[in-house]
Amino acid sequence: MDKITLETVKNNPYVKAYLDMADKNFASMGYKEHGMRHAEFTSSIAGKVLGCMGFPERNIELARIAGYLHDIGNCIEQGQHSFSGAIITKRILERLNMDYREIMAVVSAVGTHEEKEELPNSEITAAVIFGDKSDVNQTRIRTQRFAELDKHAKVNLACENSILSVDTVAKAISLKLDVDTDIVDMGEYFEIFLERMLQLKKAARYFDYSFVLYINEEKFM
Numbered sequence: 465m466d467k468i469t470l471e472t473v474k475n476n477p478y479v480k481a482y483l484d485m486a487d488k489n490f491a492s493m494g495y496k497e498h499g500m501r502h503a504e505f506t507s508s509i510a511g512k513v514l515g516c517m518g519f520p521e522r523n524i525e526l527a528r529i530a531g532y533l534h535d536i537g538n539c540i541e542q543g544q545h546s547f548s549g550a551i552i553t554k555r556i557l558e559r560l561n562m563d564y565r566e567i568m569a570v571v572s573a574v575g576t577h578e579e580k581e582e583l584p585n586s587e588i589t590a591a592v593i594f595g596d597k598s599d600v601n602q603t604r605i606r607t608q609r610f611a612e613l614d615k616h617a618k619v620n621l622a623c624e625n626s627i628l629s630v631d632t633v634a635k636a637i638s639l640k641l642d643v644d645t646d647i648v649d650m651g652e653y654f655e656i657f658l659e660r661m662l663q664l665k666k667a668a669r670y671f672d673y674s675f676v677l678y679i680n681e682e683k684f685m
Contacts, residue, residue: 468562470507470528478556479533486538486545501603506595507531509628513591513637516630517671526566527591530573534592537574550575580663584670593667597660598628598639619656622647630673637668638676650679661685 473479480500487499510531514524533556537549553574557567573589577596584590600623625642643653654661661677665685668675677685 467522467525468529468557468560468566470525470532472560473529473532473556476556476560478559479536482536482539482552486535489538489542502535502599503532505599506534506592509595509598510588510591512628513594513630514587516632517587518632519587523587526569527573527588530570530577530588531592531595533570534574534577534596546575546578580659583666587670590667590670593663594628594637597664597667598626600626600641600657615652615656618648619653622653634674635672636674636676637664637671638678639664640678641680643679645680650684653679 483500483503490499507528508531510527511524514527519527530553533549533553535545535549536552537545537547539552540548550571554567554571557570562570569586569588572585573592576585576589577592584593600620622644623641624644625640627640629638629640631638643650661675664677665675675685676683
């Protein structure tokens with residue numbers, strides 16, 4: 465049986481329809497982009513993290529798949545999107561005849577990527593968290609009318625560049641952000657994203673790595 469790849473998943477009509485609806489749901493609330501661009505970004509970073517650490521290629525591919533599907537549950541609603549996303553993901557991958565052990569690895573990552581209290585349950589989950597929570601960028605903003613932006617949107621608007629790096633020698637994962645402090649100050653940034661940064665710190669601990677945050681070249685974590 466051929467292995468299911470990220471391209472197979474991306475070309476699936478159900479996946480396309482569900483991710484499109486997920487983004488439309490967020491757009492209706494005036495919230496930042498949560499569609500295929502975010503799916504692509506999360507997938508790419510998840511694969512990059514495991515690739516840099518030398519994990520097997522199949523693990524990397526499963527992380528990419530889980531990263532692409534992690535927010536698919538938003539097509540139903542936001543509050544329990546990890547749970548609904550896990551159910552949707554299971555059904556889609558079963559239709560594609562993926563190996564059941566691989567299905568559960570992906571489903572587990574989708575279902576637990578918002579877990580805030582515990583360490584990630586697998587390298588795939590930890591990689592997805594890095595992809596999801598490091599996506600802070602101007603490209604996620606839907607409107608340039610500043611008065612219409614909420615706090616989350618203003619923080620994303622202020623972020624001009626973000627780079628996630630894996631240093632296997634120092635055993636450190638760093639997120640470097642260039643932030644326009646004329647749009648938000650550091651207090652506003654941490655008010656919105658401190659919880660997210662703590663999730664990244666836990667994800668790094670899964671690999672026995674440290675997590676380092678730089679904002680405008682200054683170390684904050």
